[in-house]
Amino acid sequence: YVQKEASADGNHHRCAAEEGPAKVEAGTHEKKTISIDLEALRKKFVEEDCPILMKTLELPDEPIPLWWTADMINASLGKCWEAVPVAEQKWVVGEFNCSCVGVSKCLP
Numbered sequence: 402y403v404q405k406e407a408s409a410d411g412n413h414h415r416c417a418a419e420e421g422p423a424k425v426e427a428g429t430h431e432k433k434t435i436s437i438d439l440e441a442l443r444k445k446f447v448e449e450d451c452p453i454l455m456k457t458l459e460l461p462d463e464p465i466p467l468w469w470t471a472d473m474i475n476a477s478l479g480k481c482w483e484a485v486p487v488a489e490q491k492w493v494v495g496e497f498n499c500s501c502v503g504v505s506k507c508l509p
Contacts, residue, residue, distance in 0.1 A: 402430045438487045442473065446492075471497040 402421030404413045405428070416424055424430035451465050472495045477485040 403433050405429060405431055437490075441487050442490075442492055446471075469497055 474495045
């Protein structure tokens with residue numbers, strides 16, 4: 402759920418999902434959906450970005466961690482919430498965690 406009008410800072414801010422329907426009904430927000438080709442994003446990250454990242458971490462010959470969590474941020478140019486063709490999408494990792502997130506749930 403995104404503001405229809407830009408705030409004083411020029412941005413169209415999101416609201417919490419539970420507040421969205423009421424704000425849509427009030428006319429201040431609208432529901433937006435962005436299509437993401439997750440397989441293309443995963444493939445680029447693993448095949449192109451990870452080798453560079455691992456080299457930067459001075460671990461070029463090590464396998465990538467089995468489980469990595471990453472917060473991917475849409476950095477595509479253009480107006481917020483408009484569809485950007487997959488070939489033109491730009492994603493950056495805002496944060497990632499190389500620990501064994503959730504591994505205890507998978508153990509017998």
